[in-house]
Amino acid sequence: MIENKGGKLLLEMEEDDADPGDQHPRCDHGPTVLFYRESQLPGQGYYACSAHRDSKLCNFQLPADQWKGHSSGNSVPERDYPSSSGKPLKPAAPDPTLTLTALSQDKVNAQYFFDEAALNFLANQCKNIGASKVICLGAPRLHFHLRQKLQSFLLDLDERFAAYLGPEEFCLYNMCNNHFFYNRKPFEQFLEATSADQLLIVTDPPFGCRTELISHTLRSLRKLHNKINQLPSTPLSIFFIFPYYSANHIKQEMPEMEMCDYRINYTNHLRYTNVGKQSRFCGSPVRMFTNVPLRLLHLPEEEGYKYCQKCDLHTAKENIHCNRCGICASLNGQLYRHCESCDVCVKPNYVHCKNCRRCTQREGHNCSFYQTKQHCWLCGVQGHIETNCLKFRKRKLMHTNGCLLCGKKNHRERRCTHRKKYFREFHFMNDTTIQCL
Known part of the structure; x- marks a missing residue:
């Protein structure tokens, strides 16, 4: 059971090694998730689609007390690869994401593609950490950028990519529940490693996705990789692309993840970019969270980054090191200041509340409510x-x-x-x- 960060809903996911008879019911998009409100006990909620947050797109909903715990007759049939020969249906293209119309349903599969700078940055970091294989989890443009340089496998919910890629490098996949729609044997063969192989997972999930679900999927892929290669509980390198304001949500699920200061830009998003009239004044809020030591990542100076000797890592030029906190504290590009009263660096517009012993966004807030959210x-x-x-x-x-x-x-x-x-x-x-x- 995992609690929603908003405190309204809770959810429960099936375990990877659970008995088939105890699996969650399934909709057309694979195993569902059990939701229930804080006022309800487990088992009193309902099962709903993991991928679609709009009931108009997937209206599956089953009260928990009606689920008998048997998956018989409830499984999703494995689909055949679109080409019976297992070969791409269309001639190989340098990058079909440059010509395909991006999907635009924000509540399930909206597609925003990395710009050239972000692609080069991610490719360079793959080289810096010595990655020889990359799983692109919902990052199709990166897959087409990498596939000529190293081994890459694309897991994505957009079936159009099967027309350009064979099963040895693509599988239709729901990252919210780790569900493979095609035969996953080619993917398992991709995971087979030699002593020289180093695997990296890069995931760029929709920003409305629950971090609990994505974290669960990443752990499932790690377990699968370790099982195939007969390894003990060995971590995999991860690049998790997500907005900086979701840092606490990610850290709660994966405390080993740290945020890199590099700002990820997209070509087809008006706000998550550093160009255009609607772009944010501090640039894109999208960052890369990783379990790779940040000192191994090199951020390009020509794009506005520097090396901090005290932190032993690269950061944004405007990020000033705080000797008291011992870090370059800014998350969003603003010049943070150290508050002597709460002894921490805060955003420049924050005000200190003596009652809460914290700096807050505004004066006159509800102290009782605010304090329930604090650690x-x-x-x-x-x-x-x-x-x-x-x-x-x-x-x-x-x-x-x-x-x-x-x-x-x-x-x-x-x-x-x-x-x-x-x-x-x-x-x-x-x-x-x-x-x-």
Whole structure:
């Protein structure tokens, strides 16, 4: 079970190794997802399509209490490849995405294609990390850009690409539920590795997709790769293309992912680009999240990036290093400033709220509601701030001003050297677990 970040719906996905009799019911787009509201118990919700967020496009909906847990007669038939010979139906084209009409249904399969700079950037990063094979998960233009340079396989929900590519490099696929519509044997053969192979997954999902679903799919592909190659639980390199404002959602599902400062532009999106009257004042908000060490990625200086020696990585030129935070903090291209009161770098237009002990977007906000969305700097749990932390209040050691642990005013609880007296913290793959002593 995974909670919706908006707090209204929850969802549950089937496990990769679940018994076939326990699988979720299926619609025309593969296994469905169980949705239910916070007020409902698991099993009281409904199953709905994983790919289509508009019931007009896929109206499958089954109350959970009507599902008997048997997939017999409910499976999606495997489709034949459009060409019986398994060969492309049309002559090979340099890149059919340059001539095909982009799909435009934002609630399922809207297509936005990388511009030339983004393609070159991604190709260069493949070279920098030594990738020899790439899975393009919903990134067709990148596949056509890479296929002459290294081995690439395209998994996409647009069946038109089967006319240009054979089954050895394309499969019709739903990334929201890891469902293969064609025989997946050619893809499994692609995953077979030699000792010199290094596999990279590049995914560019629709920005309305649930990050829980995409993360689940990425884990499923990793398990499949490890199983085929008889490997232990071995991670795969991932480039996850998504807007920077979804960083917390991605980190919650995949804490090992870090954001690269490179701004991804698209040729056919008015807002996600750095050209045109409707472009954002700070450029495209789209970034690349990755589990590859950021120091291995080289951002082009000619496009407005620099190397920060203190961080040992490339960042945007306007991103100023904060010695207090120890990072180049800006996420969106604005010049962030360090707030002494909450001891963190914030956007330049943020204002500090003494009641919330945080900088917020605006004054006059609903403090009670805002605080339910915050993570406590003491125990790390979401839903309250430090002054309301029941786990720590029992110790009756709270100071009224400054740091609640030591009383000093030049820092907050996250940086206090006294933390080890009250908490035991475990760090693994950028995820921190806090245990109160």
